Amino acid sequence: MRRRNLSRLTVATCAFALLAGIAPAATAGPGQSREGEHHKKHSYRSVGYFTQWGVYGRDFQVKDLDTSGAAAKLTHINYAFGNVNAEGKCFTGNVPGETDAWADYARPLDAAGSVDGVADTGTQPLAGNFNQLRELKAKHPGLKVMISLGGWSWSTHFSDAARTAASRKALVSSCLDLYIKGNLPVDGARGGEGAAAGLFDGVDLDWEWPGSEGDTDTVYRPEDKRNFTALVREFREQLDRYARSSARHAKPKHYELSAFVPTSPPRSTRVSTSAGSCATSTS
Numbered sequence: 001m002r003r004r005n006l007s008r009l010t011v012a013t014c015a016f017a018l019l020a021g022i023a024p025a026a027t028a029g030p031g032q033s034r035e036g037e038h039h040k041k042h043s044y045r046s047v048g049y050f051t052q053w054g055v056y057g058r059d060f061q062v063k064d065l066d067t068s069g070a071a072a073k074l075t076h077i078n079y080a081f082g083n084v085n086a087e088g089k090c091f092t093g094n095v096p097g098e099t100d101a102w103a104d105y106a107r108p109l110d111a112a113g114s115v116d117g118v119a120d121t122g123t124q125p126l127a128g129n130f131n132q133l134r135e136l137k138a139k140h141p142g143l144k145v146m147i148s149l150g151g152w153s154w155s156t157h158f159s160d161a162a163r164t165a166a167s168r169k170a171l172v173s174s175c176l177d178l179y180i181k182g183n184l185p186v187d188g189a190r191g192g193e194g195a196a197a198g199l200f201d202g203v204d205l206d207w208e209w210p211g212s213e214g215d216t217d218t219v220y221r222p223e224d225k226r227n228f229t230a231l232v233r234e235f236r237e238q239l240d241r242y243a244r245s246s247a248r249h250a251k252p253k254h255y256e257l258s259a260f261v262p263t264s265p266p267r268s269t270r271v272s273t274s275a276g277s278c279a280t281s282t283s
Contacts, residue, residue: 202256
């Protein structure tokens with residue numbers, strides 16, 4: 001499967017506070033591990049992408065984010081990527097080129113490869129990258145983990161999924177069920193209802209690109225601009241509704257919502273958002 005090399009790509013990005021949603025995050029540094037400090041002292045996010053497939057050929061593990069010192073400098077980690085299938089739903093499994101549940105939550109890590117230094121067991125419901133990210137969050141309070149949907153190769157069905165109100169509702173509902181509620185498909189001892197609950201703090205939309213060509217099989221159409229905006233609104237509404245329903249008497253959790261969108265003039269006119277600020281970055 002062809003994927004972007006995120007470490008070598010120079011990009012211009014807009015980080016938006018989408019539809020009444022996202023407070024600006026801080027740039028973490030030494031001694032800035034508490035969530036309040038992350039969000040009050042600074043006005044910028046420090047976001048890193050962790051690629052699902054990087055644990056293979058590159059042998060870059062979640063633990064490396066900790067031992068390299070990168071995790072202490074980040075406010076957010078975007079897990080790249082979640083896929084949308086031809087039925088317009090978020091999904092996972094073990095389908096070459098489409099999903100990799102083995103890397104996500106089934107692959108066992110030994111003590112040497114684990115963030116907390118404890119080997120995975122054969123019976124725990126969550127292993128793989130997801131469990132390591134959970135351990136990383138425990139070690140770095142205030143660090144947020146987002147599921148990033150799409151990317152260059154997995155934006156194929158975004159346009160179809162965002163096309164109608166019904167399809168948008170179905171897409172968002174499936175994504176929340178899988179990643180926010182953490183209801184993972186059963187894979188041996190792994191997965192099950194709530195297996196990844198609490199891991200992801202929000203959703204990052206990496207649709208490449210609304211209303212414009214992307215990878216060779218990616219569908220796009222002129223009405224993607226308004227449909228993208230409607231899709232963002234649907235995500236915001238469902239995230240907020242779920243937060244209220246699950247909080248009961250406690251203060252509802254704020255689930256974040258972000259997007260990787262183009263800033264080149266030919267493409268930026270095809271994206272509409274309600275508020276935000278732009279920043280140009282290279283990596």
